[in-house]
Structures are given as C-alpha cells and as structure tokens.
Amino acid sequence: MAHEIEFSFKDWTQNQLMKQDSTQIDQSVKQWHSSCFQLYKKLNEDFPETAETAQELRMKIEDFMQYLPLIKCFTSEAIFDEEWAEIQEIVGEPLEQEEVKVQDIIDKNLNRFMEEIEEIHMKAEKKLSLQKNLRAMKDEMKRFELELFPHKAGTYVLKGYDNVNLILDD
Numbered sequence: 001m002a003h004e005i006e007f008s009f010k011d012w013t014q015n016q017l018m019k020q021d022s023t024q025i026d027q028s029v030k031q032w033h034s035s036c037f038q039l040y041k042k043l044n045e046d047f048p049e050t051a052e053t054a055q056e057l058r059m060k061i062e063d064f065m066q067y068l069p070l071i072k073c074f075t076s077e078a079i080f081d082e083e084w085a086e087i088q089e090i091v092g093e094p095l096e097q098e099e100v101k102v103q104d105i106i107d108k109n110l111n112r113f114m115e116e117i118e119e120i121h122m123k124a125e126k127k128l129s130l131q132k133n134l135r136a137m138k139d140e141m142k143r144f145e146l147e148l149f150p151h152k153a154g155t156y157v158l159k160g161y162d163n164v165n166l167i168l169d170d
Contacts, residue, residue: 017071017074017075017100017101017102020071020075021075022068022071022072022075022076025068025071026068026071026072029061029064029065029068030065032061033058033061033062033065036054036055036057036058036061037058039051039054040054040055040058066111067102067105067106067111069114069118070105070110070111070114070117071102071105072121073117073118073120073121074097074100074105076121076124076125077128078121078124078125078127078128079097079120079121079124080124083120083121083123083124084097086120087113087117087120090113090116090117090120091108091110091113093108137167137168140167141164141167144160144163144164144167145160146158146159146160146161146164147159147160
C-alpha cells in the first residue's frame with residue numbers, strides 16, 4: 001500500500017496539473033488518509049512499530065492535503081487566460097498554466113496565496129456557469145417562433161411571446 005501511495009504522490013507532484021483530475025486526486029487522498037488511520041488502529045496494540053509507520057504515512061498524506069484546494073483551482077476548466085494572468089500577478093512570477101505541477105505549488109509556497117487564488121477560481125466558476133446558462137438560453141430561444149395574426153383594420157396580434165417571457169424570466 002505504501003509503495004502505491006508513494007508512486008501516486010510522485011506522479012501528482014511531477015506531472016502537469018492540467019492533465020490531472022482533481023476530484024480523483026481528492027478522493028484517493030482522502031481514502032488513503034482513512035485507510036492509514038484504520039491501519040494504525042488495527043496495528044497499534046500488537047505491532048506498535050508498524051503502527052507508527054502507518055501514522056507517519058498518514059501525517060505525510062495530511063501534509064499533502066493542504067494542497068488539494070489549489071490543485072482544484074489550477075485544474076478547473078473555468079480558469080482561462082484572463083484568470084491565469086490574475087493568478088500570475090498575485091504570485092508575482094510567470095507560471096505556465098499547462099506546465100504547473102504540484103511540486104511547483106510546494107516549491108514556490110503558493111499556499112500563501114490560497115485565499116486570493118480561490119477567490120479568482122470562484123469568480124471564474126460563476127462566469128463559466130453564466131456563460132453555459134446563456135448558451136443554453138440562446139439555444140432554447142432559437143426554437144421559439146413568434147407569429148403575427150391579422151386583427152382589425154390592418155393591425156396584427158403577436159402570439160407566442162408569453163412563452164418567451166417565461167423562458168427569459170427563468
């Protein structure tokens with residue numbers, strides 16, 4: 001188990017973040033943390049030295065867990081060039097989005113900018129959500145047809161606008 005964890009940590013710290021799935025990383029790390037705790041409890045009475053190894057591994061996992069929020073921010077599909085430029089400005093040095101690794105986050109101590117980067121990430125997520133909703137609304141509006149019906153003395157009545165208003169209100 002420890003060998004598998006060490007290998008995966010190395011992969012995550014040395015490979016580009018943009019090629020990683022932050023949800024899968026988060027789930028795996030939390031599962032490993034829980035497994036190490038359970039292993040420690042099971043081994044503590046009969047094999048205290050081995051139990052300490054499980055505890056040490058658990059502590060290393062906890063150290064890694066502090067980087068999960070930044071990993072989520074950096075791997076988000078909502079972070080585009082504009083947001084990345086803001087992140088670079090906050091960090092105070094150029095970072096190539098496609099090249100950033102967890103090891104870079106650790107080496108450059110980017111956790112000190114966590115609050116600012118998370119704020120940029122939240123704004124980017126909201127912006128992306130609004131863009132997706134607007135696209136969906138535009139697609140839905142394309143299907144509506146407004147019809148004019150003759151009324152009195154050369155005037156017309158517009159039909160179908162109630163449905164458009166309902167969609168726009170939503």
